[in-house]
Amino acid sequence: MKGRNADFMRWPVVLVLAIWFMSTAWCIEATSLYKMKHKNAYATMMYVGTPRDYEFYIAVRVLIKSLSALNVEADLVVIASMDVPLRWIRALEEEDGAKVVMVENMDNPYKHQDNFDKRFKLSLNKLYAWKLVDYDRVVMLDADNLFLHKTDELFQCGQFCAVFINPCVFHTGLFVLQPSMEIFKDMVHELENGKENLDGADQGFIAGYFPDLLDKPMFHPPPPNGTKLGGQYRLPLGYQMDASYYYLKLRWSIPCGPNSVITFPGAPWLKPWYWWSWPVLPLGLQWHEQRRQTLGYGAEMAVILIQSAVYLGIIAMMRLARPSLSKLCYRRSDKSMNLVHNSLKLVALWCILAAYVTPFFIIPYTVHPLLGWSLYLLGAFALSSVVINTFLLPMLPVLVPWFGIAGTLMVMAFPWYSNGVVRALAVFGYAFCFAPVLWLSMVRIMAGLQLSLEREAFMPRLGESMPRPSWFKLY
Numbered sequence: 001m002k003g004r005n006a007d008f009m010r011w012p013v014v015l016v017l018a019i020w021f022m023s024t025a026w027c028i029e030a031t032s033l034y035k036m037k038h039k040n041a042y043a044t045m046m047y048v049g050t051p052r053d054y055e056f057y058i059a060v061r062v063l064i065k066s067l068s069a070l071n072v073e074a075d076l077v078v079i080a081s082m083d084v085p086l087r088w089i090r091a092l093e094e095e096d097g098a099k100v101v102m103v104e105n106m107d108n109p110y111k112h113q114d115n116f117d118k119r120f121k122l123s124l125n126k127l128y129a130w131k132l133v134d135y136d137r138v139v140m141l142d143a144d145n146l147f148l149h150k151t152d153e154l155f156q157c158g159q160f161c162a163v164f165i166n167p168c169v170f171h172t173g174l175f176v177l178q179p180s181m182e183i184f185k186d187m188v189h190e191l192e193n194g195k196e197n198l199d200g201a202d203q204g205f206i207a208g209y210f211p212d213l214l215d216k217p218m219f220h221p222p223p224p225n226g227t228k229l230g231g232q233y234r235l236p237l238g239y240q241m242d243a244s245y246y247y248l249k250l251r252w253s254i255p256c257g258p259n260s261v262i263t264f265p266g267a268p269w270l271k272p273w274y275w276w277s278w279p280v281l282p283l284g285l286q287w288h289e290q291r292r293q294t295l296g297y298g299a300e301m302a303v304i305l306i307q308s309a310v311y312l313g314i315i316a317m318m319r320l321a322r323p324s325l326s327k328l329c330y331r332r333s334d335k336s337m338n339l340v341h342n343s344l345k346l347v348a349l350w351c352i353l354a355a356y357v358t359p360f361f362i363i364p365y366t367v368h369p370l371l372g373w374s375l376y377l378l379g380a381f382a383l384s385s386v387v388i389n390t391f392l393l394p395m396l397p398v399l400v401p402w403f404g405i406a407g408t409l410m411v412m413a414f415p416w417y418s419n420g421v422v423r424a425l426a427v428f429g430y431a432f433c434f435a436p437v438l439w440l441s442m443v444r445i446m447a448g449l450q451l452s453l454e455r456e457a458f459m460p461r462l463g464e465s466m467p468r469p470s471w472f473k474l475y
Contacts, residue, residue, distance in 0.1 A: 038073060039136045039137075041077045041099075041132060041137075041138050041139070042067055042075070042138075042139050042141060043078070043079060043132065043138050043139070044060055044063060044079070044141045044142065045080070045129075046081070046143075047080070047105060047125055048085070049083070049121070049122060050119055055271070055365055057088055058299075059144060060143045061091065061092065063143055063145060064076050064096045065295055066147050068294075069294060071150070072150055076097065076099065077098065077099045078099070078100045079126075080092075080102055081122065082102055082103070082104055084102075101132070103128045105122050106128070108120075108123075108124050109191055110197045115199065116199075120200065123202040124202055124205065126140060126202040127188075127205075129177060130180055130181075130183050130184035131184050133180065137155040137157070138177050138178075138179055139151070139154050139155070139175075139176050141174055142172075144265075144272065145173060146262040146263075146264075146290065147261055149258060149260040151239060151261060155228070156224075156227060156228050158176075158230050158231045158233050159177065159180075159232060160175065160213070160232045161232065162174070162213060162234070164214065165263070165265070170210075170213055171203070171240055172203045172206050172207070173240060173263045174235075174240045174261060187209060190205075191205070195208060210232065213232055213234060216231070216232045216234055217234070218233065218236060219234065219235050238254050238260055238261075240261055240263050241261065241262050241263065242265060243264050243281070243283050244266065246282075246283060246420075247282070247283075248421070250282065250420050250423065262283060273287060273288070273291070275366070275367045275369045275371070276372065278369040279413035291368075300367045304364070304367060304375060307375060307379065310382075311375075311382040312378075312382075314382040314386060315381070315385055318385040318386060319385075344453065348449055349445075351387045351391070352384070352387050352401075352445070355387050356380050356384070359375070359379025360376055362379075363375050363379075373409060377402065381399070392452045393449065393452075394444060394445070396441075397440075397442075397444040404438060407430065408427065412427055414426070
């Protein structure tokens with residue numbers, strides 16, 4: 001009886017151990033599959049510490065999702081510094097399917113160079129790509145790459161391959177590498193010894209570490225049978241097309257290699273994810289189309305709706321308030337009237353300028369260009385109406401810049417230009433023809449201000465009410 005009881009008591013223990021063993025084995029297998037789903041990887045990096053952290057976070061997510069949409073046969077890896085917010089890490093892993101590798105920020109010994117740009121202070125974190133030794137090959141990417149086609153053939157390239165978008169210096173916005181702890185340790189050693197670096201960033205260091213790449217042969221993909229080349233190769237320009245080439249002819253004409261990847265190495269405030277990038281730069285809309293199809297704009301829509309409601313409320317309030325606002329705050333002074341008049345003119349002009357500048361900086365930077373420009377025009381109109389009511393200005397001259405900006409956008413967005421030179425000339429011609437109109441509007445505004453001052457229309461004595469000027473008509 002005791003033996004039966006003992007056997008009966010052992011069964012739960014055995015069952016629990018069996019379940020634990022099976023679940024542990026499954027977790028190990030699942031983790032292994034997650035980490036090593038493929039032999040190769042597309043990798044990018046993300047760190048914080050700049051005013052543009054959120055924009056690059058969005059750019060990294062769109063890059064990861066666009067690669068997933070192309071069904072690439074490789075893992076998607078993000079090399080993230082330890083201070084990246086945890087909610088961003090979770091979004092990358094759980095929503096985007098990326099594998100996040102956490103690293104310590106690599107100290108930049110070149111940060112005191114005279115030509116050093118602070119936005120590249122942590123860019124040497126890119127060297128951690130050589131530590132991804134679980135993979136045969138890694139294609140290392142900057143966040144501002146726009147993929148048009150699948151490029152898995154790059155995994156057949158050698159130990160190091162990159163594109164020369166500059167005739168003499170290859171670009172590190174996309175390169176292929178074979179991970180190696182030996183190379184990584186040697187790179188760290190070179191950093192500690194102060195190896196020469198022309199720009200103090202990853203571009204200068206990696207270019208100096210592989211100085212002979214210009215003399216290496218061009219990469220031509222071998223048959224897709226798993227063959228991997230050895231050594232170093234130059235990649236055809238089609239794997240890293242500088243967007244500047246496109247703007248000359250408004251089309252691609254790169255004969256060497258597939259037109260697969262676009263990069264935007266220009267001014268930092270003209271990256272494709274900013275809403276003002278289109279129609280200033282036509283390719284910006286193509287990047288936003290990828291975002292619309294993958295990540296969407298849910299994160300910014302609440303702010304867009306709130307700002308729209310505020311602007312519409314201002315317009316409605318100004319229509320109801322009419323010009324009476326100006327009589328609330330001013331009182332005539334008999335001393336130094338010329339100084340007061342000139343000061344008020346200057347204040348009015350600065351307020352007009354602020355009405356057109358302020359909305360530009362409070363719109364979320366990464367919204368769709370059509371949303372961004374629409375919200376900007378709405379905000380500029382709303383704030384201009386405040387200036388019109390406050391200083392009793394004629395409506396049309398104040399809104400001439402508004403019409404000018406809207407016209408410029410339409411001229412730039414015209415889709416049937418034969419090439420970029422014609423487009424630039426059209427914009428220049430429009431600006432040349434519009435300049436006299438803008439000048440006349442400024443003259444009309446100054447005349448309106450002078451007339452209001454002479455009639456004391458917006459500087460009455462307290463308790464007095466002045467008749468509305470005959471030229472004044474808001475709506």
